[in-house]
Amino acid sequence: MSIRINNLHLNINEEVDLLKKKAAKKLRISEKDIKEFKIIKESIDARKKNDIKFNYAVDVVCSNEKNIVKKLRDKDVLIEDNAFVEEMMPGDKVLKHRPVVIGLGPAGLFTALLLAQKGYKPIVFERGEDVDNRTKTVEKFWTTGILDPNSNVQFGEGGAGAFSDGKLTTRIKDKRCDLVLESFVKAGAPSEIMYMGKPHVGTDILKGVVKNLREEIKSLGGEVHFSSKLEKINVKNGKVSSIIVNGNEVPCTQLVLAIGHSSRDTYEMLNDIGIFMEPKPFAIGVRVEHSQELISKNQYGDFYNHPRLKAAEYRLTYRAQSTNRPVYSFCMCPGGVVVGAASEENRLVVNGMSYHARDKKNANSAIVVGISPEDFEGSSPLRAMHFQRHYEELAYQLGGGNYVAPVQKISDFIEGKVTDKLGDVVPSVTPGYAFRDLTKCLPGYVSESLKEGFVNFDRKIKGFGPSGDGVMTGIETRTSAPVRISRNDNCESISVQGLYPAGEGAGFAGGIISAAVDGLRIAENIIKAYKPL
Incomplete structure (x- = not known):
């Protein structure tokens, strides 16, 4: 048994070591009375850019836990019953062979x-x-x-x-x-x-x-x-x-x-x-890259490079009016790179990757559009897989072979022109890239949905869409399995x-x-x- 304290706060300049002291003050006991102390959850509250806080849930073990909680009558302080989990009992059938x-x-x-x-x-x-x-x-x-x-x-x-x-x-x-x-x-x-x-x-x-x-x-x-x-x-x-x-x-x-x-x-x-x-629903689209500084400034304001804060993430969603399809970010990689992720010859697919430090110049994420079984031709249970393969082959051909990825600035994609000059964002994709029209390796309804999505996302993160230098890399198809x-x-x-x-x-x-x-x-x-x- 322990006491769970929710909503303990630290400001951006307070050290984590202060949490135990704040927990003791909340419980109206001495810090010395705390026998065990454990952080359960940490999150960042960046809604106010000039007052960023860290929010914590912690568990405290001390004497007289029930009496302490009863006297406080605080909705953020409650008893956490660490119930005993019964040991799993094996069955009685005999295995003929090792699993x-x-x-x-x-x-x-x-x-x-x-x-x-x-x-x-x-x-x-x-x-x-x-x-x-x-x-x-x-x-x-x-x-x-x-x-x-x-x-x-x-x-x-x-x-x-x-x-x-x-x-x-x-x-x-x-x-x-x-x-x-x-x-x-x-x-x-x-x-x-x-x-x-x-x-x-x-x-x-x-x-x-x-x-x-x-x-x-x-x-x-x-x-x-x-x-x-x-x-x-x-x-x-x-x-x-x-x-x-x-x-x-x-x-x-x-x-x-x-x-x-x-x-x-x-x-x-x-x-x-x-x-x-x-076949089951999944999503396809592109990888996008922006400067990590752009994303972090949007999230943290003037504190974007504070040592307590790590590279910022984002999660974006939108439903395209022209196609009634969901458009959303997926597998966002702060301070990461885009990599070739093919597993079949002459088919191209990309993915995102970050190291633990997340200290690369670009942030990347998949921006994808929802696909349903009704979009797949034929009656084979593998028709979603064939759908994936078709567009990966188009992407491979569009890049010119050797797994060179087709790339286009988001602003050029929306305007319908092939990129001929990059801005501040340089694609990181390996083994290489070539400027191409990405509509040629995407279904038409996906392209239209993406264009709408980028315009909407630009209102949420200024510089994300047509107003910035963001870069798209094709093609992202492995968001999930094509079958169940x-x-x-x-x-x-x-x-x-x-x-x-x-x-x-x-x-x-x-x-x-x-x-x-x-x-x-x-x-x-x-x-x-x-x-x-």
């Missing part, structure tokens, strides 16, 4: 981690390389345009999130979120992610965290195999019986499919063997027993934390049904 996990992104990583911690000794197969070798392969692609279709920004240890901002925000409310964050901290992530309002790790630190979690899985009896691609799932009497990996058959009755949102060849294999899936692989209440595929579609690639998550939580949920279902090995 197998396909993919070592967040969903696969946390499925395997929990299974290993509970004594199930999982086997993990990841088509890409370990994070160190993967980094070398990706950097080679960024400098030369030579793509490895099996190890790239989308595939490999850590999943697509390993080359991103390492953003740990989520809208889901689930007790497992704290478990994921705690696991990250134990594996080397900064402890501040436990309470920051918008926590992030950064691609540089995240790589080490992922590696440490992998080593924990191995130390507990699990196996991790890289450059190991799932080629086929064998089904017998409606159940998984074995899988083919790199041409070799592996006996398997419990198969976790944490393949990520870009495993298109795996989607095709699943469709061929009759696994039920259906249907599953039952036990998280098994409705088509095949023993097959567990997991995470973002199965259509059940939308980011690092939600994918990791889904992985934990899958592991729990296996644990509740089967005995440890």
